[in-house]
Amino acid sequence: MKIEETWKSMDNEAESLSGADIRAGLSAKVKRRDPVQKLNKRLAWKIFFTILFLPLYFGAVFYVESWLPQLLFIIIIVAHLIGLVFFIRRYQRAKSLQLGENDSRQTLKLYIENIKATLRQEELGGLILYPIAAAGGFFFSLLEKMSLEEALADNRILITLLILMIILTPLSHWLARWMNRKTFGKYLKELEERLRLIESED
Amino acid sequence: MVSEDKESEFIRLLEAHSGIIYKVTRIYAKNASDEQDLRQEVVYQAWRSYANFKGASKFSTWLYRVALNTALTHAKKDRKESPGFDSDWQVAPAGDERAQLMSHIRKLNDAEKLVIMLHLDGYGNEEIALISGISKNHVAVRLHRIKEKLSQAIKNEQDEN
Structure with missing residues (x-):
């Protein structure tokens, strides 16, 4: 059997897809599995949630009357706005990397790196933001009961705040990493395995 | 919203290159029903990606990439669920x-x-x-x-x- 000739002879035998078959495929409710689409969707969720939480922080700034929690919430808002721009840019970058158009290996590498860098930078940014958010939330509820001056004069309250920040920061960081692993990890691993498969051939 | 012209153009191109989809799905699917699913999935993925097809490569090359990417993902997932091919599938x-x-x-x-x-x-x-x-x-x-x-x-x- 001549491999090339036998393969070519299959061109005439191939069952062609009819227009009706293709139309059915365009709207078919098949289970979608493409990891790139899944990852892009998850990046879009990050944009959505960042936008969703922003009005809450704006509301908190106007709700509290003391300067310290207001300042803390303004810092959180600014961080969220920076995060929003960051996620939008990363999402656009992810969408622009079309695995079908260019050098597959290079595009796949760039795509994986873009997602990983997004998660890494988000987690690092969070490390700065969690203590501020913890302090903001702490004063937000505490100032319902006493004034800021009273709170700042009480060492027990300051020690409680410090302990809270020490506990919440690593805990929130661990939770964020766990969430990212849970939502992105499986699909990232699929792409990394695909990349490994390609590289193992070299 | 994608225009009907775009859809007709896509269908015409896919009909002309359906041999690619046929071969890829025949080789990567593990049984007849899986082949049908994979074909639908390739058509769907190709349609989704078509808006980004700028013509930097030939349509056939682009379609090959989409079909192979979809098939590799599909095959990997299926192998996890039930490894190997069905024994009565495509007996030569x-x-x-x-x-x-x-x-x-x-x-x-x-x-x-x-x-x-x-x-x-x-x-x-x-x-x-x-x-x-x-x-x-x-x-x-x-x-x-x-x-x-x-x-x-x-x-x-x-x-x-």
């Missing part, structure tokens, strides 16, 4: 060279399947390297090994018959 009758060749290609690993399919469909080593991600020099080496492997398998089968 003696004397049917096309079915025998398909059957031997299906036994190759995923990367080997990809390389040999592209080669047999007339893609040069450079294009295969770009589509598969394997370096150009290694494509040549790989191809040589795959062809030897296939020829040996075919020869063994002929000897047995």
Whole structure:
């Protein structure tokens, strides 16, 4: 059997897809599995949630009357706005990397790196933001009961705040990493395995 | 909203290149119903990606990439759920060279399947390297090994018959 000739002879035998078959495929409710689409969707969720939480922080700034929690919430808002721009840019970058158009290996590498860098930078940014958010939330509820001056004069309250920040920061960081692993990890691993498969051939 | 013209253009192009989808799905699917699912999935993924197709490569090359990416993801997931091919799927009758060749290609690993399919469909080593991600020099080496492997398998089968 001549491999090339036998393969070519299959061109005439191939069952062609009819227009009706293709139309059915365009709207078919098949289970979608493409990891790139899944990852892009998850990046879009990050944009959505960042936008969703922003009005809450704006509301908190106007709700509290003391300067310290207001300042803390303004810092959180600014961080969220920076995060929003960051996620939008990363999402656009992810969408622009079309695995079908260019050098597959290079595009796949760039795509994986873009997602990983997004998660890494988000987690690092969070490390700065969690203590501020913890302090903001702490004063937000505490100032319902006493004034800021009273709170700042009480060492027990300051020690409680410090302990809270020490506990919440690593805990929130661990939770964020766990969430990212849970939502992105499986699909990232699929792409990394695909990349490994390609590289193992070299 | 995608215009009807765009949709008609896509359908026309896909009809003209449906052999690519046929071959990829036949080789990567593990049974008849899986093949049907995979075909639908390839059509769907191609349609979704079509808006981003800028014509930097030929439509056939682009479609190959989409079909192979979809098939690789699909095959990997299916292997996790139920490894191996169904034993009664695509049994090659003696004397049917096309079915025998398909059957031997299906036994190759995923990367080997990809390389040999592209080669047999007339893609040069450079294009295969770009589509598969394997370096150009290694494509040549790989191809040589795959062809030897296939020829040996075919020869063994002929000897047995």
